[in-house]
Amino acid sequence: YALQGSRWRVKKLTYKISKYPRNLPQHKVDVELNKAFKVWSEYTDLVFIQKKSGQVHIEIRFEKGEHGDGDPFDGPGGTLAHAYFPVYGGDAHFDDAEQWTIDSFRGTNLFQVAAHEFGHSLGLSHSDVKTALMAPFYRGYEPYFTLDDDDIQGIQALYGKKLVSTGGIPSGPRYTTTTSPPSEEDSELCTDPRVDTMFNSAEGHMYVFKGDRYWRLTADGVAVGYPKYISHSWKGLPGNIDAAFTYKNGKTYFFKGSKYWRYVGKRMDGDYPKEISEGFTGIPDNIDTVTVWTGNGKIYFYKGTKFWRFDPAQKPPVKNTYPKLTSNWEGVPDNLDASIVYRGYTYFFKGNAYYRFNDRTFSVDVAEPAFPRSTAYWWFGCRSATKGTLGETDEQLVTSSNQ
């Protein structure tokens, strides 16, 4: 998300529809625009009140062509609407030459466009996240519209999280009216925090893959609106991924069995899958995890008790001195599940627990509580999970009895 730089200093905002569209009944427009404001009040303590006359914060008009602000509309298609940021008054103008529609695949959906424009009225700029409401392009009617987590983060960066229950009508399955902030415990990851893989995207997001679903992580735990299906977001990518990483070229590579896939963002970058043996010569199939090590920017693959260093700039990319034993990474266990770089540290995950690797000492960090720590507590925001060091059994790390 992107913030323009201004916001309203009050949480109770009034609006007025000064000029209605030519092709829709006024009462229906009232309902749709009210719904569009609710998209934002669902996640903040903002309150929107419609007025029929007098001064308001946000004035809404449906206009054609030049309409007095020096930014004329261009007829059907092209520009659909525009709105002013709070510092410029917050007004929203819609091109009345468009065929505005409600709950229809025909024409242009009024609710979706209005919700986007009101995002501007509140201080949000355009997002480069394609799935975000605040992305600039109209995507067509979405009958099961849900606000993207990117938008939620944006609006909450401006106005904070929702603290007061509105008692309003939920507008979707995950739109609740509880007093809790939306980033809450994920029952699935809290019950069983073992994962298939974790990786950073080029856009700076952290993702967790498990089975056929995925979650996005925030600094507080799991982001709102997850899990989602991997196949819905990364078209053509199967579930049960072994490992993944994003390289400095901005491309994300996924590994499963003997195959790998390459994506730019969530778009497949060519014809995949391909064989690991072809694209990553010297790397075995069925790897456990992969990471671009913060120490030297090279790609490290781990499998069982061994690891391989892959440097695409070298020929061969894997030196004949590899594989080496994972035990060279002091304190890091064999048979890893996942790894991820966060704030300059490399984290390794196995079972219910994780380890923080310190590049300077080239060993797992000595800290209190000691590593391994609970992935559920520290990464997934499960407050009921143990906070301290986890014990270890033969196969799997479990909560120690005194915790």
Place this chain on the structure above:
Amino acid sequence: EDNPGLISQTAAMNYLSQFGYLQPINPTSGGIISQDTLSKAISEFQAFAGLNITGDFDEETYKLMALPRCGVKDKVGPGFGRSKR
């Protein structure tokens, strides 16, 4: 002529200007901008829109430019302002 059914190169340049990727064209300079400036603007738009970054008006870029969209500039945040002299 390169993009039948889409938009012309002039329209594409106007688009980049309208949405904040190109400085408004100065009429006193005859509206001429360097290829480098144009390529950089196209690249920025392609990066923002999640397209392949080619720096050229390719078909994919034209197609996206032809989509209905919001009229607010893409580049308005604090990071896009003029730097202090």
